[in-house]
Amino acid sequence: MPHDSYKALYLHIPFCVKRCGYCDFATRAIAREDPYIDAYVEQLVMDIRKLSKQGELLDIRSVYIGGGTPSHIGISRLSSLLYALSVSMDLTNEDFEFTMEANPESLDERMVNDIWALGVNRLSIGVQSFDDEVLKILGRAHDAKRAEDAIGEALGRFDNVSVDLMCGIPGQSAQSFADSLQRAVKLGVKHISVYPLTIEPHTAFDKAVLSGQIQEPDDDIEAEHMQLAEQVLRSCGFERYEVASYALPGYESKHNSSYWQGVPYLGIGQAATTMTQNAERRMRVTDGEVVDDLNRAQMEAEDLMLGMRMSKGISDERAALASEHVEGVFEALESLAEDGYIEHANGHWRPTAQGWLCGNDLYSRLLDLAP
Ligand code: SF4
Numbered sequence: 001m002p003h004d005s006y007k008a009l010y011l012h013i014p015f016c017v018k019r020c021g022y023c024d025f026a027t028r029a030i031a032r033e034d035p036y037i038d039a040y041v042e043q044l045v046m047d048i049r050k051l052s053k054q055g056e057l058l059d060i061r062s063v064y065i066g067g068g069t070p071s072h073i074g075i076s077r078l079s080s081l082l083y084a085l086s087v088s089m090d091l092t093n094e095d096f097e098f099t100m101e102a103n104p105e106s107l108d109e110r111m112v113n114d115i116w117a118l119g120v121n122r123l124s125i126g127v128q129s130f131d132d133e134v135l136k137i138l139g140r141a142h143d144a145k146r147a148e149d150a151i152g153e154a155l156g157r158f159d160n161v162s163v164d165l166m167c168g169i170p171g172q173s174a175q176s177f178a179d180s181l182q183r184a185v186k187l188g189v190k191h192i193s194v195y196p197l198t199i200e201p202h203t204a205f206d207k208a209v210l211s212g213q214i215q216e217p218d219d220d221i222e223a224e225h226m227q228l229a230e231q232v233l234r235s236c237g238f239e240r241y242e243v244a245s246y247a248l249p250g251y252e253s254k255h256n257s258s259y260w261q262g263v264p265y266l267g268i269g270q271a272a273t274t275m276t277q278n279a280e281r282r283m284r285v286t287d288g289e290v291v292d293d294l295n296r297a298q299m300e301a302e303d304l305m306l307g308m309r310m311s312k313g314i315s316d317e318r319a320a321l322a323s324e325h326v327e328g329v330f331e332a333l334e335s336l337a338e339d340g341y342i343e344h345a346n347g348h349w350r351p352t353a354q355g356w357l358c359g360n361d362l363y364s365r366l367l368d369l370a371p
Helices: 035-053 075-086 109-117 132-138 144-157 174-187 204-210 219-235 254-260 296-307 316-323 329-338 353-357 359-367
Strands: 008-013 062-067 097-102 122-128 161-167 191-196 239-242 245-247 265-268 273-277 281-286 289-295 342-345 348-351
Touching (some): 035 265, 062 254, 097 254, 109 144, 144 161, 161 174, 161 219, 219 245, 239 254, 254 296, 281 296, 289 296, 296 359, 316 329, 353 359
Antiparallel strands (some): 273 281, 342 348
């Protein structure tokens, strides 16, 4: 279908050194030397060149290389990939955001220097915790010391470094989580994503919960930890700009914000999703299969829902535009405000702390406007 130009590009690297017990991402444990990785990277490079020739990359303004563990594939393969990207789009534009994910065990000084020279300007490091006991429970391939060293190396070259931290892990105390948050801030990262542990079907954690080896995460403890994150990070100057994302002013992720603002994006690689849209239709395709096909009303309802993931919420103008295509928008917003999930201030409908804690209810009531 004729479509609006893509603004964001995601590349998926589905390889890790080992599988963490809780992970259900599209990835697998594989030795770094395995030639399968060479073939995969070669295919990605060919896809980039083809899309570039077709003119699909002309308006891209953010790139995100995620996984899996991109740093696991080593600097030589990463260089090929980054070079192919650098000749396909203008990475020198100062607003261009180019993020690569890395894990502490496979990030070293040489990789940091080389990926920076090839255009990456933001590093997102999967730390999860600075408590060795918690890292062992999660089955991570690094310890706290390695995570600190990797962050130090990253900050030696990159201004914009983000870390992921997890909470609500059985065996993780509130103090341990608070210490991890403070450790990340002290090290000098500019962005922190905080995720509560979820037990996904068919993972090692799922089996361990079913057999009674580990406790199921407790909703109340997860909610308490999420509130603790807000308290600790706010006191350190971080803004919670999205339900799970905190940043110092000016360091909000542009790429992730594109997903929450209904901006069309291209995904390359196994299990990567592409979102294509025009004024009437929005489609998501993963591995050649249509996973979503929305009409205009459903698109508007989805944008209202996505808007509520962000602290700025939805403007009155945006809500009015949605109401031209969906019935009952303002009634739904009023009713969510009466329930304490959102509030109306300064021309915006914004999620409250309670709305974020009951996110599933808040989001589904907006999606239900156009089922
Ligand atoms: S490193 Fe990340 S992607 Fe890889 S197995 Fe662990 S959680 Fe999953």
